[in-house]
Amino acid sequence: MFQRPRRLRQSAGLRRLVRETHLQLDDLIYPLFVMEGENQRVEVPSMPGIYRYSLDLLLEELSTVQELGLSAIALFPLIPDSQKNNQGRESYNPNGLIPRAIRAIKQTFPDLIVITDVALDPYSDQGHDGIVDENGKILNDETVAVLVKQALVQAEAGADLVAPSDMMDGRIGAIRKALDAAEHIQTGILAYSAKYASAYYGPFRDALDSAPKFGDKKTYQMDIANSREAIKEVALDRVEGADIIMVKPALAYLDIIARIKPYTYTPIAAYNVSGEYAMIKAAAQRGWVEEKTIVLETLTSIKRAGADLILTYFAKQVAQLGIKNS
Numbered sequence: 001m002f003q004r005p006r007r008l009r010q011s012a013g014l015r016r017l018v019r020e021t022h023l024q025l026d027d028l029i030y031p032l033f034v035m036e037g038e039n040q041r042v043e044v045p046s047m048p049g050i051y052r053y054s055l056d057l058l059l060e061e062l063s064t065v066q067e068l069g070l071s072a073i074a075l076f077p078l079i080p081d082s083q084k085n086n087q088g089r090e091s092y093n094p095n096g097l098i099p100r101a102i103r104a105i106k107q108t109f110p111d112l113i114v115i116t117d118v119a120l121d122p123y124s125d126q127g128h129d130g131i132v133d134e135n136g137k138i139l140n141d142e143t144v145a146v147l148v149k150q151a152l153v154q155a156e157a158g159a160d161l162v163a164p165s166d167m168m169d170g171r172i173g174a175i176r177k178a179l180d181a182a183e184h185i186q187t188g189i190l191a192y193s194a195k196y197a198s199a200y201y202g203p204f205r206d207a208l209d210s211a212p213k214f215g216d217k218k219t220y221q222m223d224i225a226n227s228r229e230a231i232k233e234v235a236l237d238r239v240e241g242a243d244i245i246m247v248k249p250a251l252a253y254l255d256i257i258a259r260i261k262p263y264t265y266t267p268i269a270a271y272n273v274s275g276e277y278a279m280i281k282a283a284a285q286r287g288w289v290e291e292k293t294i295v296l297e298t299l300t301s302i303k304r305a306g307a308d309l310i311l312t313y314f315a316k317q318v319a320q321l322g323i324k325n326s
């Protein structure tokens with residue numbers, strides 16, 4: 001035998017020396033749910049360890065998050081039913097929950113990277129990412145006009161990156177153009193480029209009470225069976241001005257991440273979504289899998305597939321393990 005691959009596996013030191021993939025806190029983005037009110041901290045039933053925070057308690061949580069060494073967060077709002085309508089008008093209220101949250105966060109933690117979601121679903125009484133017409137169709141271009149207003153309000157409030165998650169056609173270009181015209185040339189766009197019509201978003205929709213009131217999201221989110229189409233979506237978002245592109249969900253779509261990698265020099269993010277989090281938590285709570293190891297294995301696999309950044313509800317837990325590199 002001239003080759004004995006086990007030679008390089010015989011000690012922890014040797015294994016570290018030839019390790020190809022490293023998980024770092026710097027690459028993690030922690031998604032957080034924000035709600036109205038004071039002194040509120042409500043656990044999401046299908047996401048143990050994940051809470052919706054009122055703004056005051058969110059700021060407390062962020063001081064812990066920052067001390068733990070995390071440097072980026074993504075914000076999602078729980079909007080009261082009374083403020084929801086088909087046009088998603090609350091999404092571009094300059095004094096709405098998200099712009100207020102951005103301003104408060106930036107005032108207290110100027111170095112924290114704040115990423116905000118651009119889509120109508122938390123603001124829509126229909127639970128859809130776009131405006132719905134009388135026949136139940138999602139109106140693309142009318143929706144893009146609203147998304148542009150939403151992104152502008154978020155940029156104005158101080159978001160570092162706006163993240164359109166709606167999957168309307170042409171929204172990245174329209175948002176880039178509007179941001180530049182308003183002199184927000186430094187506000188970046190993290191585009192949910194290959195976002196699939198997935199059942200893995202269930203717990204997130206519980207958290208935000210944002211499940212579609214009718215039908216599904218298959219006329220705008222991608223068909224789960226498609227892979228070449230992901231390359232097309234990434235290519236479009238790139239030419240339209242995306243700074244970072246994203247694949248979502250992550251685990252059932254590692255092949256998509258790996259396939260996109262050679263096609264773009266743009267950083268690739270992957271969203272380790274709510275359902276992926278819930279599955280691990282549920283199994284770990286029953287003692288069926290070993291949580292810490294499986295979390296690190298899962299996140300490392302997403303990086304190994306080619307993701308540069310990972311949005312994950314496990315970010316704080318990973319930071320608490322004291323891990324810089326695993």
Ligand code: PBG
Binds near residue numbers: 120204
């Ligand atoms: C909505 C949005 C969704 C997620 C992020 N932004 C859900 C959806 O498309 O229904 C899902 C995130 C998760 O499941 O963790 N535009």
